[in-house]
Amino acid sequence: MISAIIKNEIIKIFYRKKFLICAIILLITAAFSVLIVNNGNGERGLEKAKNVQQYYKEQKKSVKDKAKIAEIQEHIDGIDNMIKDYEFEKSHPLA
Structure with a gap:
């Protein structure tokens, strides 16, 4: 029962706009940093x-x-x- 509640809360966190925007910004920043280092x-x-x-x-x-x-x-x-x-x-x- 507790695991179902925790799973549900994690799913809610992943679908929040703030989390999605931060995750996208983090991925873009990581990609640019890799490109700059490899440059x-x-x-x-x-x-x-x-x-x-x-x-x-x-x-x-x-x-x-x-x-x-x-x-x-x-x-x-x-x-x-x-x-x-x-x-x-x-x-x-x-x-």
Whole structure:
């Protein structure tokens, strides 16, 4: 008897307009957040990394300070490693 009452109340909650509107808004927000997170990954992320790498290479040509050149070279090496890792993961998928 109690379970029937609880079941009935849950059904009432699901059919309320406030609940339906909140659930729809939550689903839309979740979908957009997944799209935004995945936007920076994959091929677009690779292109962004290559653009940043090109920027650092141009900066390296114009800088005269050896400490700054070493710092820029570290950034370039880090981006190279990221690109190599991405290419390896792309050619050797886990699943």
